[in-house]
Amino acid sequence: MATEPMVAAFDVPVVQRRRFANSTVLSDYWALTKPEVNFLIVVTTFAGFYFGHGHGQDFPFLRSINAILGTLLVASGTGTLNQYIERQFDAQMRRTARRPLAAGRLKPSAVLWFGIALSVAGSVYLAVAVNVLASLHAIATLLSYLFVYTPLKRKIPLCTLVGAFPGAMPPLIGWAAASGNLTFEAWTLYALLFLWQFPHFMAIAWMYREDYDRAGYLVLPHDDRARARFVKWQTLLPLLALALVSLLPAFANQSNMFYYIGAVILSLGFLYYGAQFVVNKSGATARRLLAASIIYLPLLFVLIVLSKG
Numbered sequence: 522m523a524t525e526p527m528v529a530a531f532d533v534p535v536v537q538r539r540r541f542a543n544s545t546v547l548s549d550y551w552a553l554t555k556p557e558v559n560f561l562i563v564v565t566t567f568a569g570f571y572f573g574h575g576h577g578q579d580f581p582f583l584r585s586i587n588a589i590l591g592t593l594l595v596a597s598g599t600g601t602l603n604q605y606i607e608r609q610f611d612a613q614m615r616r617t618a619r620r621p622l623a624a625g626r627l628k629p630s631a632v633l634w635f636g637i638a639l640s641v642a643g644s645v646y647l648a649v650a651v652n653v654l655a656s657l658h659a660i661a662t663l664l665s666y667l668f669v670y671t672p673l674k675r676k677i678p679l680c681t682l683v684g685a686f687p688g689a690m691p692p693l694i695g696w697a698a699a700s701g702n703l704t705f706e707a708w709t710l711y712a713l714l715f716l717w718q719f720p721h722f723m724a725i726a727w728m729y730r731e732d733y734d735r736a737g738y739l740v741l742p743h744d745d746r747a748r749a750r751f752v753k754w755q756t757l758l759p760l761l762a763l764a765l766v767s768l769l770p771a772f773a774n775q776s777n778m779f780y781y782i783g784a785v786i787l788s789l790g791f792l793y794y795g796a797q798f799v800v801n802k803s804g805a806t807a808r809r810l811l812a813a814s815i816i817y818l819p820l821l822f823v824l825i826v827l828s829k830g
Contacts, residue, residue, distance in 0.1 A: 670683050676739060
């Protein structure tokens with residue numbers, strides 16, 4: 522037929538189609554691990570490790586790599602299993618409907634076993650290549666995130682508070698990996714990440730509040746007045762506390778004026794965008810607050826590492 526050459530011109534060879542399909546599958550599995558979140562996990566885990574290793578000792582570079590790799594495996598497994606648990610709800614939200622499992626591109630059973638494999642591999646790797654304390658903290662993070670925080674998102678707005686506990690664990694895992702114990706300074710790093718999560722998530726919750734409502738999540742109160750008050754205090758109070766905690770004497774032995782000036786500038790900038798959001802709750806101010814939070818956290822932890830050096 523005369524149309525055959527034309528059809529053939531647009532036909533993709535079988536081998537090439539398979540390559541495209543394999544590439545898509547690999548990218549979908551990669552997306553399950555939430556790489557955008559893992560970047561912050563790497564920064565905070567390494568900061569905890571670097572700040573926690575003994576003074577005057579050679580830096581244990583190989584152990585730091587093992588600690589980060591093991592933590593990343595557990596975090597990736599946690600993110601994957603979270604998407605498995607919430608697959609039906611993700612499909613109802615515009616923000617998450619295109620995720621590999623929610624969109625139906627991957628089978629639930631395959632995603633479940635992939636998440637279990639990553640979680641088990643990371644936990645065992647930490648225990649063998651680093652130490653048991655780091656592994657136990659990673660396992661506690663996974664269990665509390667999946668089986669406490671995740672179901673609470675559909676029950677009470679204070680799920681944010683509950684979720685902040687496992688969410689702040691990476692620097693503790695890093696510190697435990699470096700020293701085998703946890704000190705006051707380790708818990709100070711934990712407090713920084715714990716407080717940071719509130720304004721960060723309030724921005725996300727406000728931007729996608731209609732999505733969350735549609736899927737039945739109760740991350741914000743339903744009543745408009747209660748919702749406004751909730752967002753206000755869950756943003757401002759943690760930001761003020763974060764500014765104070767970042768200047769605690771816990772950093773005094775390691776830090777210098779360079780750190781304190783940088784921490785004050787970062788805190789004031791973060792607080793500025795938080796105040797803008799609280800005064801004028803809109804999609805634009807929420808996006809600016811979210812961007813400020815993503816900039817603030819890695820820069821603060823980089824300052825902590827550089828100040829020690």
